[in-house]
Amino acid sequence: xxxxxxxxxxxxxxxxxxxxxxxxxxxxxxxxxxxxxxxxxxxxxxxxxxxxxxxxxxxxxxxxxxxxxxxxxxxxxxxxxxxxxxxxxxxxxxxxxxxxxxxxxxxxxxxxxxxxxxxxxxxxxxxxxxxxxxxxxxxxxxxxxxxxxxxxxxxxxxxxxxxxxxxxxxxxxxxxxxxxxxxxxxxxxxxxxxxxxxxxxxxxxxxx
Numbered sequence: 001x002x003x004x005x006x007x008x009x010x011x012x013x014x015x016x017x018x019x020x021x022x023x024x025x026x027x028x029x030x031x032x033x034x035x036x037x038x039x040x041x042x043x044x045x046x047x048x049x050x051x052x053x054x055x056x057x058x059x060x061x062x063x064x065x066x067x068x069x070x071x072x073x074x075x076x077x078x079x080x081x082x083x084x085x086x087x088x089x090x091x092x093x094x095x096x097x098x099x100x101x102x103x104x105x106x107x108x109x110x111x112x113x114x115x116x117x118x119x120x121x122x123x124x125x126x127x128x129x130x131x132x133x134x135x136x137x138x139x140x141x142x143x144x145x146x147x148x149x150x151x152x153x154x155x156x157x158x159x160x161x162x163x164x165x166x167x168x169x170x171x172x173x174x175x176x177x178x179x180x181x182x183x184x185x186x187x188x189x190x191x192x193x194x195x196x197x198x199x200x201x202x203x204x205x206x207x208x
Contacts, residue, residue, distance in 0.1 A: 016095040016149050018142070019044045019054070031055060031070045031080050038068060041089040046101065049074045052121070054089045054105065067107060069119075069127055081127040083117045084109065093142045094121070095150030102179060104142050104151045112164070114140045116153040120179050130179030136160070137169060141196035145173055152176050154196045159189050169194075173201045 019042030026040040038055035045051055051072040059066050067089035071079040087107030094103040101121035109115050118131040139156035146152060153174040159167045168189040174181040186205035187197065 016093060016144055016151060017044055017046065018151070019052075019092040028053070028055060028070075030077055031068055033057060033066060033068055033080075033082070036060065041067070042092050044092065044094060046094065052092070052094060052101075052103065054092060056089050069105065071121065071127060079126050081129075083119070083127075083129050083132075084115050087115060090140070091142060093151035095144075095148075097150065102150050102176065104153060104176065106140050106142065106153075108138055109134070112136065112138050114138055114155055116140060116142070116155065116174070116181075118176055118179050118181060131176075131181045133174050133181045133183075135172070136164070139169075139196075143196070143198070145197065145200050146175050150176055152200075153181065156196075157186075170205075171197050171201060172205060173197050175200060 027037045028034055028040055029037055034055055034057055038057040041054040041056050043053050053070040055068040057066050064086050065088050067087050069081045084107045087109045090106035092103055092105040094101045103119040105117050107115040114135045116133050117129055120128045120130050135155035135157050137156045137158055141154045142151040144151055154171055156169050156171050158164050158169050161167050168191050170189040171187040173184050175184055184200040185202040187201050187203055
């Protein structure tokens with residue numbers, strides 16, 4: 001379930017920026033929910049002295065994972081959000097869209113699932129979730145598949161025939177368009193370790 005927590009801010013950027021992994025020892029305590037310390041998963045420096053930070057912690061009451069997003073302006077926390085409950089944060093990528101940012105953030109959910117969340121970052125509107133797509137394997141890649149300067153999503157799916165562990169898998173591609181995901185198509189199901197697509201797939205998604 002999507003849960004927004006506050007209201008944000010952002011700045012524009014004229015190129016796609018992918019988040020570099022943060023130091024495993026870096027911890028922040030200034031975001032609500034991180035009072036006992038949150039591990040910094042990614043830390044993105046954006047134009048106009050803006051930072052977009054992904055944080056991971058464990059809820060002490062339930063023992064469940066929490067992935068928080070924080071937005072800083074001039075070193076001050078401007079907004080934070082928790083788009084996916086019970087999800088472990090992965091990577092992120094942001095790109096320019098007019099005077100705002102469009103960002104994709106990945107999460108690992110459940111035993112082997114994946115979620116990719118599309119976000120719209122604006123100074124007045126905050127961290128707004130505009131769409132979300134998921135898959136049944138942990139394999140996902142953020143990359144610019146259509147050459148528009150913003151990341152799209154490739155997610156690998158299992159056919160589950162006869163069962164998850166013994167089934168062939170196939171890639172499917174989702175283009176981000178105006179904050180929404182559009183699935184273009186799928187690749188063939190195979191047992192081979194196929195690399196992630198470098199362009200949109202347009203094959204039939206017969207296995208789904």
